Amino acid sequence: MPMATVVKQISAVLKTDLSLPNADYFLDATENLAIKLVGDFLFRVEMHNEQTQICGGRIVETEAYLDVSDPASHAATKQITGRNQILYSTGGTAYVFRSYGVHHCFNVIARPAGAAGCVLIRALEPLAGIDLMTTRRGKNTNQLYDLCSGPGKLCQALGINQTHTGANLRNSELLILQQRQPTTIQIEQGPRIGISRATERKLRFWQRNSRWTSN
DNA sequence: ACATGGATGCTT
């Protein structure tokens, strides 16, 4: 099915006119992309017997992880390794890693090929496929807020795992979309969560007053 | 406050 058709279907579900970003949207500096992605949308689209299954929502919280100069980034190794070489691929690629051996974390690669950087998606406002996401989250969902209010939670809700690493986020079952007519939102900035190094850097961004952010 | 959980990267 053509991507344009898929985007139309999602727009119909959301009752909002959404579009695919241009490829160069993701080639921006990591910090800029982290800010731009707040207010954009993340969906997983699965085809089952001619049926299109859509789940996901609106990004309300992100964190920027920079290149080798950022001690908290997976790019901060002596050599490029099997895990972090994906950070050097072209912007708009998916990077999923396992956190504490338990949960998955979904990242959007930033910058052109050869330059490292990624944006961790930390929370979504759930908008589509609520039943599917609730099922995937299991018994841990007492309310909508519990679905996507953390990087591990949203991966579980959308069924994101390491097989999605390398996916093109403009042309795969994982899609980043944006509003054709963007609404202005206030963005706040603070230290990243759960890291032990470079804790002074304010590379976490979230929508002001959103009730869907983590903690 | 604490257990869970598995891979990664760095050091012997």
Place this chain on the structure above:
DNA sequence: AGCATCCATGTC
């Protein structure tokens, strides 16, 4: 080969 560390969550 061993080991400390790690971009979290749920329950205690």
